[in-house]
Amino acid sequence: MQTQQRLTELLTDGFAPTRLDIANDSHKHGNAPDTGSHFxxxxxxxxxxxxxxxxxxxxxxxxxxxxxxxxIHALALxxxxxGEIDAQAPAPEGPACGGGDGRVAT
Numbered sequence: 001m002q003t004q005q006r007l008t009e010l011l012t013d014g015f016a017p018t019r020l021d022i023a024n025d026s027h028k029h030g031n032a033p034d035t036g037s038h039f040x041x042x043x044x045x046x047x048x049x050x051x052x053x054x055x056x057x058x059x060x061x062x063x064x065x066x067x068x069x070x071x072i073h074a075l076a077l078x079x080x081x082x083g084e085i086d087a088q089a090p091a092p093e094g095p096a097c098g099g100g101d102g103r104v105a106t
Contacts, residue, residue: 003071007039007064014063015045018082021091025076040076042091049081 004024011020021042041060048056056079061068068075078092 003037003067004039007041007067007072010064010067011041011043011060015043015047015060017043017045019044019087023091025074037071037073039072039074040078040091040093042078042080042085044080044082044085046082048079051081053079 004022008020008022011017019042023040025038025040057077060077060079
C-alpha cells in the first residue's frame with residue numbers, strides 16, 4: 001500500500017475529518033515524488049474542538065505512529081476544528097528543504 005493512501009486511511013478512521021488535504025512534499029527535499037517521505041496535512045475535525053495546538057499534534061502523531069517510524073521522515077500538520085478555517089482556504093505550503101544534507105535550500 002502506498003504511504004499516502006495509508007496516511008489518508010489512518011487519519012480518516014481516526015478523526016472523521018470534514019476536510020483532509022494531504023500533499024506529498026518529498027520532491028521538495030531531493031527525493032522522487034513517489035518516495036513518500038515528506039508530507040503536509042491540512043485537516044478539519046470535530047475531535048480538535050477544545051484542544052490546544054500541542055494536544056492536536058499529539059493525538060494526530062499518535063494516530064499515524066506506525067508511519068512515523070518508517071517510511072515518513074517529516075510530517076507538517078495544520079489541524080483545525082470546524083469554523084477555525086475557511087472551507088475554501090488553500091492548504092499552507094510545506095516547508096522548503098533545509099539543505100541539511102548539503103543540498104541548497106529551496
